[in-house]
Amino acid sequence: MATVQTLDKIRLSLERHLGKKIILKANKGRKQVITRRGVLEKVYPSVFVVRLDDSQNGYSRVSYSYSDLLTANVKLQVYKDRDKDKLNVS
Template sequence: MPISLAAIKDKLDSRIGQRMKVVAQAGRKKTTERHGILKETYRSVFVVDLDQQENAFERVSYSYTDVLTKNVQIAFDDETTEA
C-alpha cells in the first residue's frame, strides 16, 4: 500500500515529543545525520529540536514530501525500522 503525505503527518503527530534520528541527503553522495526531539508538525513541514552538543543551530524543519521521496529518512529511538 503506498504511503501518503497525510499518513506520514499522522504518524508524526502521534510521536511529538519523542527522540528521533533524521538522515537527510545533502548533495552528491553526502548525508547529514542529526538527533533531536520531534517538536511540532504543521500542514506541510515538521520541526525537530536538535541536540545542542552535536549541532550549531537549535532546530531544523523538513517537509513530508522529503520523507515520501526518501530524501529524508527518520527513525525514532524506540524503533529499529525507518519510516
C-alpha cells in the first residue's frame, strides 16, 4: 500500500518540472490508452494539472492524482530543455 511519504516524493519530483512540456499517456480502461502533449501546469497536495496542447477533444486541461502515477494508470515523459530527448518521470 502506498504511504504518504511515497506520494509526497512523487509530488516533489513533479514540482521540479512545473511549466515543462510533457507527453501524457493515460489508461482509460478496456485497452484504451490516450496519448497527449501538454504542459505540467499546477501541482496541488492531492492532484496535478496538465494543460493540453490540442483542445480538439473539448477540454484543455486534465487532472490526475499521484496514485495514478504510482499505479501506472498514467505515465509522464518530460522533455529535456531544448532537446528532442525525453526524460521519463514515471
